[in-house]
Amino acid sequence: MSGPLYRAPRGVLEYLPPRGEEFLRVRERLAAPARAAGYSYLELPVFEQTALYARGVGESTDVVSKEMYSFTTRGGDEVTLRPEGTAGVVRAVLEHGLDRGRLPVKLWYAGPFFRYERPQAGRYRQLQQLGIEALGSEDPALDAEVIAIGWEGYAGLGLRGVRLDLNTLGCAVCRPAYREALVAFLATIEMDAETRRRATVNPLRVLDDKRPEVRDRLAEAPLMSTFLCAECRAHHDTVRTLLADVGVPWRDEPRLVRGLDYYTRTTFEFVHDGLGAQSGIGGGGRYDGLAEVLGGPALPGIGFGLGVDRTLLAVEAEGTGLAVAAPLDVFAVALGPEAGREVFSIVVSLRRAGIRTDQAFGNRALKGAMKAADRSGAAYAVLVGSRDLAADVAQVKDLVAGNQTAVPLSRLVDTLTRLLQEKDS
Ligand code: HAM
Numbered sequence: 254m255s256g257p258l259y260r261a262p263r264g265v266l267e268y269l270p271p272r273g274e275e276f277l278r279v280r281e282r283l284a285a286p287a288r289a290a291g292y293s294y295l296e297l298p299v300f301e302q303t304a305l306y307a308r309g310v311g312e313s314t315d316v317v318s319k320e321m322y323s324f325t326t327r328g329g330d331e332v333t334l335r336p337e338g339t340a341g342v343v344r345a346v347l348e349h350g351l352d353r354g355r356l357p358v359k360l361w362y363a364g365p366f367f368r369y370e371r372p373q374a375g376r377y378r379q380l381q382q383l384g385i386e387a388l389g390s391e392d393p394a395l396d397a398e399v400i401a402i403g404w405e406g407y408a409g410l411g412l413r414g415v416r417l418d419l420n421t422l423g424c425a426v427c428r429p430a431y432r433e434a435l436v437a438f439l440a441t442i443e444m445d446a447e448t449r450r451r452a453t454v455n456p457l458r459v460l461d462d463k464r465p466e467v468r469d470r471l472a473e474a475p476l477m478s479t480f481l482c483a484e485c486r487a488h489h490d491t492v493r494t495l496l497a498d499v500g501v502p503w504r505d506e507p508r509l510v511r512g513l514d515y516y517t518r519t520t521f522e523f524v525h526d527g528l529g530a531q532s533g534i535g536g537g538g539r540y541d542g543l544a545e546v547l548g549g550p551a552l553p554g555i556g557f558g559l560g561v562d563r564t565l566l567a568v569e570a571e572g573t574g575l576a577v578a579a580p581l582d583v584f585a586v587a588l589g590p591e592a593g594r595e596v597f598s599i600v601v602s603l604r605r606a607g608i609r610t611d612q613a614f615g616n617r618a619l620k621g622a623m624k625a626a627d628r629s630g631a632a633y634a635v636l637v638g639s640r641d642l643a644a645d646v647a648q649v650k651d652l653v654a655g656n657q658t659a660v661p662l663s664r665l666v667d668t669l670t671r672l673l674q675e676k677d678s
């Protein structure tokens with residue numbers, strides 16, 4: 254035997270049971286504060302025209318220049334598996350005129366995204382995000398709302414080790430002067446060829462360099478915060494005041510630059526220290542110029558993408574647990590072939606009553622079927638043999654306490670509903 258012929262592609266994660274349930278639980282908890290704040294669900298295409306990302310996310314970013322899964326379709330279209338969600342959301346809003354209704358348009362989405370990165374712990378080629386985007390308002394209260402929703406999502410998972418890093422990247426008015434000053438500074442320091450290249454394409458990205466020797470040389474680099482125009486400064490101050498008012502703590506990170514080109518003003522990252530190198534569990538910011546870059550009207554926006562994979566890793570690192578409920582309430586067993594038909598009906602009626610029920614398949618011997626019942630994690634087994642059929646009853650066995658009682662079939666659903674409620678309380 255040589256084993257299975259195929260494996261999942263490198264860097265692509267699968268969530269097998271029971272971790273699959275935990276993954277879903279994390280995503281639901283992260284989505285809950287957004288739904289409570291009036292964000293509506295949007296299901297986006299998993300691939301789009303390549304030009305959308307090249308233009309929207311930016312040719313100078315690693316995401317576009319090195320990491321895209323791009324291909325030509327049989328019809329000759331250039332398409333790319335989505336590396337992120339914001340460009341697609343703005344495209345959909347503009348295409349369908351969602352910005353013609355009440356503003357801001359508030360949307361959330363979730364699912365897989367694709368980046369050809371070097372795989373390592375916490376860094377995958379198929380990554381999972383939960384994102385929100387709010388378009389059509391420049392109000393700094395919207396920035397604070399988006400950040401607070403992310404914060405509440407992590408809090409809802411019981412995470413304690415989350416830190417919020419906050420910065421502002423200025424706007425089309427004040428950033429050019431800053432960029433010029435930064436370029437002039439970068440020309441005076443020593444750099445390797447690759448960093449020098451990056452400095453010409455996107456000088457702000459150099460600030461994000463993690464190497465200690467580069468960091469040392471950058472110690473005196475000018476910062477955006479000293480170049481902000483009055484509007485950007487006031488905007489940022491209001492965002493911080495509102496966050497402080499609602500008890501969301503943050504750390505000012507004047508060197509925080511994000512990996513995507515569309516950002517303006519507010520930018521932020523959620524960081525968890527229990528994860529090693531891949532500590533960014535979520536991030537986002539404003540992108541007030543993106544809609545215009547994509548050929549639409551001026552339509553400011555802000556949002557975030559939370560990494561569901563990394564958030565689950567953070568939950569596991571903290572050992573907080575997700576209290577994922579046992580998957581089943583009842584496990585039904587037919588003792589002998591003649592009871593099979595009755596058991597199938599019982600199973601369907603229990604499920605219709607909202608009781609999570611499975612059954613033994615394959616006409617197993619009693620011992621094997623009871624083992625399956627025990628392993629199923631159900632609280633009760635329902636057993637039906639030929640004598641029970643004749644008496645119109647089923648045996649209900651408490652799989653924890655071990656006791657068993659005969660219950661008339663006509664009262665089975667009610668009895669199990671009551672027993673399960675009693676167990677719950
Ligand atoms: P991003 O920072 O590129 O932002 O990704 C958001 C989050 O996705 C990261 O903080 C991280 O947790 C997770 N993530 C990214 N790459 C990987 C990977 N290779 N493996 C595992 N997790 C990963 C965006 O994508 C923006 N669209 C967020 C946004 C929305 N900005 C405004 N609106």
